[in-house]
Amino acid sequence: MNHWKYFDITHKEHIICNPTSMAKFDQLLSLLRLNKGDKVLEIATGKGELMTQLIERYGVSGVAVDLSPDHSRDARARFAERVPDADLTFLEMDGADYQPDEPESFDLTACLGASWIYNGHQGTLQALKGWTKPNGYVVVGEPYWLQEPAQEYLEMANLKRDLFATHLENVLIGQEMGLVPIYSIVSNHDDWDVYEGLNWYAGENYILNNPDDPDLPELTKRLREQKMEYLQYGRSTLGWAIYVFRKTEMRND
Template identity: 30%
Template sequence: MDLDRSHVIREGDLRILNPFDAGKLATLGQAIRLRPGMSLLDLCCGKGELLCTWAREHGISGTGVDISTAFVAAAGERAAELGVADRVRFVHGDAAAYVPGELVDVAACVGATWIGGGVPGTLEILERALRPGGMLLVGEPYWRRTPPDQATVQGCHATSREDFHELPGLVELFGRCGFDLVEMVLADQDSWDRYAAAHWLNLSRWLDDNPDDDLAPQLRAELTEDPVRHVRYVREYLGWGVFALRRR
């Protein structure tokens, strides 16, 4: 069980594996009022930047789970670098099936609601790890503008308009699932650009170093096509944010 190699190459040396920057991640940690001693479970934790930086800044502890051995290793290194390895740990495994030994104060799945087949199923997975009165964090795309045609839908890495909600519809969905939205921090076009463009630079450098690799033609095509896709579709039509929820 591991993540596809192309994904690891694309993310390169990035620490935050979504359209957030360090400032937005810090804003989110402050906005949800983390306190020393709180516990957090981060499903599909990537390289552990959320858990490691919040452990350092807010004195929390927790566990991150990810399917990528490379990301889990990077998360462990980051924890040691920030001096929080005694308070956080990282587990390689299936996030959807992970059961924590104890219930937590905050359960997060930032940008990977595929683990539950969408938002409602992911909320169910998260809530089973949550203490009564705790908080869920969900990262999810949404339509900034209604896509006018199927080319726009596919250019935003979707198969149909129904794959994502517009922002009011997403908030309403949280309510139908029985949750109040209590905080949110949204990506903007600049943070989308930083994330997307970092992929292009990672791919370009990797192609320089690995011209004869079996993945080279695929990643060469991606580097050719993705910048146009991003500026034509993604940055104009697709939003992304992290939403803090509490059970009604």
């Protein structure tokens, strides 16, 4: 079954495709105090809600990048409906292949939940840092281990222990490359339950309403295995946070 198809089906009910509540998302946006005309880059924009709200609130210009054909469709529709006159470029491409015209050219760079594009959290921060202006924001969303993962969980979820770090380590990784951590939003069990529950809801509705889809056996198996994976292990083992760093201007005094 196509990876993008599965993700599209299970995320039909999501406004943002990560386990952050809308209240926390709104709080994050209120702290990203940008000016009209500031430039924003978002890698893996998903359905485009972050970029859309930054344009609506602050009048920024933007570059949004996403590889998924389904989310690209949704993002384009959202941009056309809510910010039709924005100075916005949408690129349907692999974020790993994106290169801006100039380094250090964005006031805010973001990548929420797609650090695999740059081989992990550190690589993502390094890439975004290079594209961010001095004193600009670097915003990343990244899982972290709440506790040492059981081997059974790693095998069930097809994960490796070193794929993620702890919450503290996620902060320190940025700090050690000269970024200043200025805020983080941490998801709790309720946030995760809503995120995972919407996956189940959308997936089970699709199964009910599309009995002739040839991918249904694989979809059903995968969805129901992931329910058990989350309930048995993931809920107590895997966390999620959005980290806000500032790229400080180097001083020579």
